[in-house]
Amino acid sequence: MRLQIPLPIRLRLRLRHGGFTLIELLVAVSIMALMSVMGWRALGGMQQATTQTRTHTDAVLTLDAALAQWGIDLDALIELPRTTPIDWDGRALRITRSHSADASEGVLVVAWARGLRDGKDQWLRWQSQPVRTQTAWAQAWQAAATWAQSPNEQARQSEVVITPVEQLQIYYYRGGAWSNPLSSAGTAGSAVTAGGVATPAAPSASVVPDGVRLLLTLAPPHPLAGLITRDWARAVAKGSAP
Numbered sequence: 001m002r003l004q005i006p007l008p009i010r011l012r013l014r015l016r017h018g019g020f021t022l023i024e025l026l027v028a029v030s031i032m033a034l035m036s037v038m039g040w041r042a043l044g045g046m047q048q049a050t051t052q053t054r055t056h057t058d059a060v061l062t063l064d065a066a067l068a069q070w071g072i073d074l075d076a077l078i079e080l081p082r083t084t085p086i087d088w089d090g091r092a093l094r095i096t097r098s099h100s101a102d103a104s105e106g107v108l109v110v111a112w113a114r115g116l117r118d119g120k121d122q123w124l125r126w127q128s129q130p131v132r133t134q135t136a137w138a139q140a141w142q143a144a145a146t147w148a149q150s151p152n153e154q155a156r157q158s159e160v161v162i163t164p165v166e167q168l169q170i171y172y173y174r175g176g177a178w179s180n181p182l183s184s185a186g187t188a189g190s191a192v193t194a195g196g197v198a199t200p201a202a203p204s205a206s207v208v209p210d211g212v213r214l215l216l217t218l219a220p221p222h223p224l225a226g227l228i229t230r231d232w233a234r235a236v237a238k239g240s241a242p
Contacts, residue, residue: 173211
């Protein structure tokens, strides 16, 4: 016996099997919208994490390159007649260094200091053009000191801004101990001024310390925020190394 289904019920079944109800469509759209929002949030979080990782990596690599350059400058330090090879005046560490293996290309004066840039204290490096005469060296040496104290736009064109710092300290290693270069224990020789240009007296053999210690306090949000210590030892130092 065949079951006979009334016509109205058959029409409703055909309509039911032929599509979705309005409520079902609304639920489906809501679920898709929720999944889309969650997906965008996840993607935004991944992009933010990638950007933060890249920023931290760049900051660490920049610091590493600067510390490497610090060691290179000290390794290239050169002592010449009537010049000062190295000096810390409380503002900047100035170094007379070779320009290249060819002495005919002259020497460089470089300076490392902490200075205010764009509202932040920054670790800075300044470098002169190659100099080949004592007069040119004296002018570059004085320009480095002026740059560290009150730089003008021209002087700032020769600087490199490295990273924000809260503190910069320098110590010399002499006589088997670390000391402040500005103290009597850390000072050897002095410069005199003639005609407004720095002309240091002939340095003694003890002008160049056996070691130089750099203390940097990095400011947040640097990934290595805190105290960084870097020691440099003079290759020809006598006695035990620092």
